[in-house]
Amino acid sequence: MISDVAPRPRQHEISTPSEVHDKASSTVVVASKLKPKKAPRIQVVPISIEAVHDEQEEPTVTLAPPAQMVPATDEEDEPEPELLPLLDPRTLRSAIVSAVETRSLETIPDIDALTDMLIRGEVIREIPLVKFPTVRRGVQVLLDRGSGMVPFAGDADHLAAAIAALVNESSTRVLPFRTMPTWSVYDSGGGRRAYEFPPAGVPVVIISDFGMSRETLPDVRPVLADWVQLLRELRARRSSVIAFVPYEPDRWPRELLSSAVFVHWDRGASSMTIRAARARLDRR
Amino acid sequence: MISQPEKELDALLESTPKAALELARVVSLAARIEPQLLRRARLELLPHLRVSAEADLWFSGLSEARSTRWMVLQRAVAERLRSELACDRALFDGSWNVLRKVHENIAPAVALEEEITYLALSPGSGRSIADAIETKLASVVHAIVSEQRTGLIDWIVRALPRLPERARDSQGATMLSLVSAGWLPSHMPEPQQMPRDPALTAIIARGLPRIDLWVRLVEQDANFRLELSRSHIPNATAIKVPATEPVIIDASTGDRRKLLTLGAQSSEKFEFEFDDDTVITLQTAAGAAFRITRDWGTKKNTTVLVAGPAQNLTSWLREISVELGGMLARQGYSLVTTGGAGVEELIATSFAAAAGDTAKQRIQHIVRAGRSRPATGTTVRASSDSEWRRLTSRVTDVAVVLEGGPRTKSLIQYLMTKRVPVLPVGSAGAASELREAASHDWLALKMVTFRVVLESGGNIPAQTYAISQLLGLRDRVRWNLIDDEPPAH
Numbered sequence: 001m002i003s004d005v006a007p008r009p010r011q012h013e014i015s016t017p018s019e020v021h022d023k024a025s026s027t028v029v030v031a032s033k034l035k036p037k038k039a040p041r042i043q044v045v046p047i048s049i050e051a052v053h054d055e056q057e058e059p060t061v062t063l064a065p066p067a068q069m070v071p072a073t074d075e076e077d078e079p080e081p082e083l084l085p086l087l088d089p090r091t092l093r094s095a096i097v098s099a100v101e102t103r104s105l106e107t108i109p110d111i112d113a114l115t116d117m118l119i120r121g122e123v124i125r126e127i128p129l130v131k132f133p134t135v136r137r138g139v140q141v142l143l144d145r146g147s148g149m150v151p152f153a154g155d156a157d158h159l160a161a162a163i164a165a166l167v168n169e170s171s172t173r174v175l176p177f178r179t180m181p182t183w184s185v186y187d188s189g190g191g192r193r194a195y196e197f198p199p200a201g202v203p204v205v206i207i208s209d210f211g212m213s214r215e216t217l218p219d220v221r222p223v224l225a226d227w228v229q230l231l232r233e234l235r236a237r238r239s240s241v242i243a244f245v246p247y248e249p250d251r252w253p254r255e256l257l258s259s260a261v262f263v264h265w266d267r268g269a270s271s272m273t274i275r276a277a278r279a280r281l282d283r284r
Numbered sequence: 285m286i287s288q289p290e291k292e293l294d295a296l297l298e299s300t301p302k303a304a305l306e307l308a309r310v311v312s313l314a315a316r317i318e319p320q321l322l323r324r325a326r327l328e329l330l331p332h333l334r335v336s337a338e339a340d341l342w343f344s345g346l347s348e349a350r351s352t353r354w355m356v357l358q359r360a361v362a363e364r365l366r367s368e369l370a371c372d373r374a375l376f377d378g379s380w381n382v383l384r385k386v387h388e389n390i391a392p393a394v395a396l397e398e399e400i401t402y403l404a405l406s407p408g409s410g411r412s413i414a415d416a417i418e419t420k421l422a423s424v425v426h427a428i429v430s431e432q433r434t435g436l437i438d439w440i441v442r443a444l445p446r447l448p449e450r451a452r453d454s455q456g457a458t459m460l461s462l463v464s465a466g467w468l469p470s471h472m473p474e475p476q477q478m479p480r481d482p483a484l485t486a487i488i489a490r491g492l493p494r495i496d497l498w499v500r501l502v503e504q505d506a507n508f509r510l511e512l513s514r515s516h517i518p519n520a521t522a523i524k525v526p527a528t529e530p531v532i533i534d535a536s537t538g539d540r541r542k543l544l545t546l547g548a549q550s551s552e553k554f555e556f557e558f559d560d561d562t563v564i565t566l567q568t569a570a571g572a573a574f575r576i577t578r579d580w581g582t583k584k585n586t587t588v589l590v591a592g593p594a595q596n597l598t599s600w601l602r603e604i605s606v607e608l609g610g611m612l613a614r615q616g617y618s619l620v621t622t623g624g625a626g627v628e629e630l631i632a633t634s635f636a637a638a639a640g641d642t643a644k645q646r647i648q649h650i651v652r653a654g655r656s657r658p659a660t661g662t663t664v665r666a667s668s669d670s671e672w673r674r675l676t677s678r679v680t681d682v683a684v685v686l687e688g689g690p691r692t693k694s695l696i697q698y699l700m701t702k703r704v705p706v707l708p709v710g711s712a713g714a715a716s717e718l719r720e721a722a723s724h725d726w727l728a729l730k731m732v733t734f735r736v737v738l739e740s741g742g743n744i745p746a747q748t749y750a751i752s753q754l755l756g757l758r759d760r761v762r763w764n765l766i767d768d769e770p771p772a773h
Binding site for chain 2 (some may be wrong): 020028042043044045046047048049050052053057059073078079080083084086148150151152153154155164213214216246247248251264265266267
């Protein structure tokens with residue numbers, strides 16, 4: 001670097017003749033002593049600009065065809081991805097039946113009992129009868145559309161549709177609600193109306209999180225007492241209540257467990273687990 | 285030291301249920317996370333997790349945005365979880381397969397974002413991966429610039445800041461940020477490199493309008509800086525650059541290189557050492573390059589006579605002769621010699637090499653009768669010594685004497701009587717005597733400052749610079765003080 005060897009003369013250090021004359025015997029050191037106090041001079045230096053390389057106009061590599069790109073605003077029209085249902089499709093039917101079946105008022109011969117009697121060599125004086133399970137009474141489905149159920153909205157629709165298909169469309173009533181069904185439910189047109197209890201003995205399936213979600217901005221949270229009251233009333237009307245809940249048992253509200261069968265709504269749920277849960281409640 | 289955002293991120297991840305975090309990790313490659321994706325990822329990749337993990341993730345603080353159909357992870361969260369996922373190759377590939385399956389019908393722009401994310405995090409640093417990323421990003425640049433698909437700017441604004449670092453640092457990403465015309469959020473870093481991919485620069489060259497970029501060279505305290513501005517500045521020259529946002533210019537001189545970025549209101553300054561040979565190259569995003577040199581102007585009216593010994597040259601004399609010849613040529617002076625060997629010949633040869641095609645017109649040798657014709661420039665033969673002196677004084681505006689013997693001293697003394705300013709260089713011979721004799725002269729006084737560097741055997745570049753400054757001084761003040769008060773010889 002030039003400045004490493006000898007200081008570059010700076011413009012404002014070039015002194016006036018008289019000043020230098022006094023210090024004629026000095027060298028560059030003098031210059032710094034003669035530094036004027038005025039602001040350093042700034043000047044624009046003429047430049048020559050020459051274009052030495054043209055712009056790149058032709059690509060030399062092949063680009064992906066932009067026609068394959070679509071504007072990001074097309075997202076609304078995308079088809080929904082396929083949803084793997086929470087209940088195993090292979091056991092879905094039996095699980096639903098075990099949830100909504102009731103004992104019929106009619107009876108049929110109890111083949112198991114008859115067989116036992118024959119094996120034991122008993123004389124059959126009276127044919128044992130048994131009430132058979134049926135879904136003919138229909139079912140009321142209370143479908144939670146609250147914010148806490150958003151991640152399971154597709155599952156809820158899928159389960160409600162499966163119940164309707166299995167039981168009987170005409171005898172299945174699906175009542176969407178937000179927060180609490182007793183506050184209001186939605187009709188098929190989306191209008192609000194008061195909740196009506198099902199006829200006595202008609203089972204009720206509730207698909208809900210019962211306020212268990214960790215939603216930070218929930219709809220108005222239901223009061224647990226409201227749920228307790230609803231479930232007790234349904235039970236008093238001889239309606240069995242099966243709740244499909246997307247949370248494991250350790251989060252279930254204990255106050256509700258004596259009035260409804262809670263099903264951990266996941267792949268582990270089956271007709272066997274549901275029947276066992278119903279039996280446990282019946283024993284209470 | 286862990287930064288505050290890192291601490292906050294750690295705390296957030298710590299407070300998230302473990303199962304939800306595990307699930308978030310395997311869906312972190314996704315641009316959008318739907319319940320369907322959470323379900324398939326859980327059942328196929330993490331079957332030990334319960335369904336509540338889906339809801340806990342959905343409602344966790346890890347999300348940046350949520351709708352009824354999908355959620356998006358926070359940028360920092362996604363970045364952390366992706367890097368963790370990439371450490372488990374099997375899970376990483378499994379996650380990608382699940383994502384591809386769930387998003388097989390998703391909008392291509394979103395799919396592109398996810399593909400680039402996957403590629404950028406894929407192990408290895410293969411050229412094929414880098415090329416694949418560039419090609420995918422180039423397709424977006426192409427669509428925006430060439431096909432005016434400005435809707436994709438929304439995609440850039442959303443996707444670009446979220447891409448992994450490897451993709452964000454790519455040329456394609458730089459180009460995307462440049463063409464998105466300032467729509468990107470402020471946290472998007474400014475481009476760190478000038479795109480070199482010819483395909484990308486071609487897209488820019490073809491598709492973007494041009495704007496003026498004003499350029500000027502400013503000297504302050506013997507420091508030079510190149511100033512560039514998007515708005516007009518006095519005494520500046522405009523060059524055309526593509527209207528990227530920000531405008532980027534790759535400025536280089538010697539081994540120094542700097543990427544200059546100019547927002548709509550900003551001006552950039554590029555400071556550097558500047559000498560006679562300094563060439564600054566500015567390259568635009570469209571691939572054009574401009575070479576900037578100091579314009580010394582046409583000094584056809586300034587002819588410098590050089591004189592010095594013809595033989596017994598010291599190494600210093602040889603070197604400074606070569607330097608001086610080049611400097612005079614580059615600065616636009618014309619040269620006159622007496623056709624002598626040694627110093628004059630070296631200077632003329634060096635001058636001719638630097639002057640190129642113009643050497644013939646700019647070098648003039650005034651030779652006495654009987655002398656041979658020099659190899660460079662044009663030669664004028666004088667019929668007598670008196671004519672030789674007369675011709676020489678007539679064409680000479682300033683004389684530079686490098687040491688020199690009695691003959692040189694005689695000529696110079698004649699020139700001084702004709703009020704030709706003389707710049708003696710060296711501490712021996714004629715130059716030394718002339719300087720002592722002219723110690724009361726205004727120019728000589730100026731030279732006090734330069735005495736150290738003008739002594740024989742000094743630093744050649746510094747001395748050449750000093751000579752250049754003194755000659756320049758003559759240009760500025762026309763040495764009228766000398767004219768008014770000529771030496772008493």
